[in-house]
Amino acid sequence: MSNPLLQGKGDECHLLLGNEAIVRGALEAGVHVVTCYPGTPSSEVPDTFRRLGGNGKQYTLQYSVNEKVAMEVACGASLAGAKALVTMKHVGLNVAADPLFTATYTGLPGGLVVLSADDPGFHSSQNEQDNRNYARAASLPCFEPSSAQEAKDMTKEAFRVARELEQPVLLRTTTRVNHMRGAVRFGDLPASRDDLVEFKRNPLRHVPVPAVAKVRHKVLEENMARAQEIAETSPFNVSHVPAAKPKLGVIASGISRSYVLDALEEKGWSDRVCVLELGMTWPLPERLIAGFMGDLERVLVVEENDPLLENGVRAIAQKKGLGVRIEGKGAILTIQGENSTPRLVQALAAFLGEPCEEAVIEPAANLPKRPPNLCAGCSHRAVFYAARKIFGDDAIYSSDIGCYTLGMLPPLKCADFLFCMGSSISAGSGFAMVAKKPVVGFIGDSTFFHSGMTGLANALFNEMDIIVVVLDNGTTAMTGHQPNPGMIQEQLGDVMRHLDIESIVRGIGVTQVRKVSSFNLRAVEKALEEFRDMSGVRVLIAEEPCALYARRSLGKGASRVAEVIAQGEETKKCVDSFACPAFCCQNGEYSVDKTLCTGCGVCLQVAPKSFRLVKRG
Amino acid sequence: MSAQKRLRIYFTGVGGQGSLTATALLARTALYAGVDVVAGEVHGMAQRGGVVESVLLLGGWRSPKLEYGEADIILGFEPLETLRGLPYLRKGGVVFSSSDAMPPVSVALGVESYPSMDEIRERVGAVASQSHFLPCRELGMKAGAVQAGNTVLLAALCASNLLPFGVDVFEKALQIFLPEKIKAANLKALEFGQDYIANA
Missing domain, CATH: 3.40.50.970 (Thiamin diphosphate (ThDP)-binding fold, Pyr/PP domains)
Incomplete structure (x- = not known):
């Protein structure tokens, strides 16, 4: 069956999940190799490549055993001339950081794009680390999409930049972008994927002993200067200046751009501020930012988690001797969690000196909770x-x-x-x-x-x-x-x-x-x-x-299910201590929900006199 | 920005019910109707029997996310979750909900109690200007598949004249986007949802 991601022509428009859009962008770029370790919210990228069935034909997909291995396999493939994509969740990049920090020195002629799917707001993670820090620490040009369309377009552009500079490029998404759906206007798929960059044996570049690495560090710095030039004129860095040329401005990156624009639209404040949207966010386009701030009196910087853009903007103002006052993280725009349209309404109200009634809505009280749980039959x-x-x-x-x-x-x-x-x-x-x-x-x-x-x-x-x-x-x-x-x-x-x-x-x-x-x-x-x-x-x-x-996947349905044959203390003890979600209790009577029970038979072993297995009927 | 009617819809249900599939289907319908659309979902831990939320924003929004008090419409696939999601509704918004309870584990074990349908209707009525509770499971089964119950709810929404497109567009979308073998049941379910609103 044909799939639009794999076969769709340029100018077709489809509703895509952000992660599917990344897949399409990689395909339009002519990706050769995809490696990954799954992790929410990144998993649909490799899973979509797998589902499409192009593995071994249009591209080679690998589920690696961990992120470091996935990164190294992708680096090797890219050094051998392939366009490679490696995907992981944010904490995965900690595991993969070791090869990455040196791959930036050797450079990767084939082109490597690293997808780091961050999780501000802890939807399914143990921390909310901000992986834009890696762009700075490892020297990676960085893209931050805010829509499904941008997820596709920036992936494609990331490959172009990666190959042009021979430097790994970071595609930094957040959960809301990975798991959003939006209309995506396709570009063309490449006519041929026969564009591997031939490997030229050169240990004085590719074996980073200290004397080699020292030289390569300088090359890396030069390449990042070239990356800055790309950012200065990137179509993903755009400003909106109202006709009245207000003296107030907002600089925003990633998904925060959406909250800013929605908040301005909702409150009818769009004419009151200039907005600079940054999609290619590292290296910072210093001249573009300085030019934007040139005539402004005050600027509000909006980003999720760490004040990285804010600190960068402050440094640019200081370097250029600009008198603009810069605001950012504080009581409203905290480093915790996600931004949102209401949070931006509040922040913009404070910035513009508008009154803002903070509507306090409490969660619905006293409702039975529905926490995630180990499944029946787990x-x-x-x-x-x-x-x-x-x-x-x-x-x-x-x-x-x-x-x-x-x-x-x-x-x-x-x-x-x-x-x-x-x-x-x-x-x-x-x-x-x-x-x-x-x-x-x-x-x-x-x-x-x-x-x-x-x-x-x-x-x-x-x-x-x-x-x-x-x-x-x-x-x-x-x-x-x-x-x-x-x-x-x-x-x-x-x-x-x-x-x-x-x-x-x-x-x-x-x-x-x-x-x-x-x-x-x-x-x-x-x-x-x-x-x-x-x-x-x-x-x-x-x-x-x-x-x-x-x-x-294994086609093993439950042919038998448990049922309660005796009420009483032993049954209660099993229900309380084993706590399978298939157990029910109504008016003090215990039973087993046959639609949930998988017939694992463990409750029978815990309380043999209370349960038995019967044919599912 | 477009001059389209801007609407924000909050979907809520229980893992495994198909509320994300329903969200994607309505989003595809909107795109088919030429309406600007963005949808958002949260995956992951929620799949393990937890609450599953998603959002659909029509008419030119960029953010794939809703906060309390922002939704014009709530689409609840389970009544307790409709009630839990109620803070998302703006005052005077509209609620479409299934009336089929799926008790959480704590209720099944008698530790916590499930609110009565009367209490749910009353608490919803205090915020919403209109609310509709549909026997989706029963109507879905009658249409030929329990999962078609979700289409009953979507059809009721599309038939309500609240969206920038009508139930006729939704019907066309079902014809185009659904696999052949589930089409008949879903088209029947669409009729049930439409009739429900016509008689409300």
């Missing part, structure tokens, strides 16, 4: 239940990134701390070094491959103490079932190869290894009991496919 719940039964509060639970972080919620309470991908093992073993308590680390299969393996090798190498439970549900569940090396071969097809977790664990040298089905409660408990009385590195691999993945 294999993680069974393992958490067993761990809590064996260790209770005697152990410290070191968690990791995935659905299983939700194990922190009562009654399971199986997460005491967490830093980042893979930290369950390394931080857990560090904790155990000091604490006089057993530490149980939980890590998923994809996270194990991402950065659990190195922590495991380190724990073993240093004779550390930790019980590692690999919650192997056979997929990258949290982000939408992307492939990882633990996935079964049938799901991976013939372009990826299954790797066996147990062989890796044993291959690293761990001898205290058990492998069980997550749904075999007695077996999980027995393994944890044995491990409790041992020391050193102990690894329990608990296997059972993610319930959603089993149903959607």
Whole structure:
């Protein structure tokens, strides 16, 4: 079936998700190689490339095991002459920073675009770091789209700049842009993708020993000066000056531009301020900004999170000796969270000296909450239940990134701390070094491959103490079932190869290894009991496919479901301590919601006299 | 900026209900009708049985996001979520909601209690100038598929004369954008939604 992203002609107009627009932009640019590690809000970019089915034909797509690897594969491909795109969420760029900071020195002739999908407002992240900082720290030309159309256009332009300068370019999006939908007017697809840049062997450029790197640092500086010239005249940096030429101005970047313009339009203030919209935001177009501020008395700088643009604008004013007063972060425009149209109405009212009644609307009170929860039939719940039964509060639970972080919620309470991908093992073993308590680390299969393996090798190498439970549900569940090396071969097809977790664990040298089905409660408990009385590195691999993945991808529907056969204390205890969302209680009577139950049978093992499995009818 | 009628719609429902698909369908309909459109969604954690919110802004807005008091219309796919989303409605806005409750876990376990439909109607009525509660599940099933219940709600909205396009455009959009095998049920569901508003 033809897909407009892959086949659509120039001038067609389609409604696209921001992430789909990035895919189209990359295709219009003639991307050759795409690498990624999935992470919200970036995941739909590689997932769309996968869905389009162009892999191996129009482009080569790879789900790498982590962001550093994805970055290095993309850097290598780009050095070999390909236009490469690497995608990740903001925290992924921390993992990938090491190669990136030196790739800027060697330069990449093929052209590399790095998508960093930031998450101001913490929609699905552990922090709201502002990755525009990386543009400054690593020297990356940076684009910040605010609409689906710009997401496409800037991706294409980012590739053009990356190839022209031979420098990696940062495409910095935020959740609202990745997950917005808007009309996108297509450009043409390239007639040919036969445009690899031939690699010229040159160790004096590509092997950054100190003497080489020193020279390359100078080249990088020169290239960034060229990038600034591109920014000075970029069509993505535009000013709106009303006919009356007001003495007040707003400079905004990224999605904040939309909030500014909507707020001005809504309040009828569009004629009262000049607006400079910045879409190519690093290096700063100093002359453009200075020219914009030249006749202004006051300027308000609007951006999300850190005051990076604001500080840059202040520096430009100081350097050029401009008397303009610059305002930015403060009580209204804070460094916390996202901007919004009402926040901008408030900020612009203060800036323009207009009254602004702040309408205080309270959230609807006293409503039953609907928090995210581990699904009915989730294999993680069974393992958490067993761990809590064996260790209770005697152990410290070191968690990791995935659905299983939700194990922190009562009654399971199986997460005491967490830093980042893979930290369950390394931080857990560090904790155990000091604490006089057993530490149980939980890590998923994809996270194990991402950065659990190195922590495991380190724990073993240093004779550390930790019980590692690999919650192997056979997929990258949290982000939408992307492939990882633990996935079964049938799901991976013939372009990826299954790797066996147990062989890796044993291959690293761990001898205290058990492998069980997550749904075999007695077996999980027995393994944890044995491990409790041992020391050193102990690894329990608990296997059972993610319930959603089993149903959607493996075609495993539940032929049987649980039902309650006896009310009473034991049933209540199971409901309270196992807390499966399929349990119901009406007027003191317990039952199982058959539409939710997957027939995992764990409740029967917790309370054999209370439940039984029956054919789904 | 365009001189189009500017409208902001807030969608809310429960993970798995299809409210994001419904948002995208209405957005495509708007684009088909030549109306400037931007939509916004939040994915991720919400899929695990949580609340799913999305927004649709028509007529030339740039921001893919709504705050409290900004929505002209709420489209609620579950009544408790309609009530939770109510602060997003501006005073005098309009509410279209499913009346089919999906109790959250805490309610299923008897820890918290679900508000009565009377209470929901009353609290919605205190803010909205009009509200419509439709038995979407029942009408969807009657049309041939429970998921078509979402089309009942969308059709009711399109038939209300609040949008810059009518239910006829929505019908054309269903013909163009839906896969063949679900078309009949959705066209039937459209009739039910339209009839509901005609008789309201």
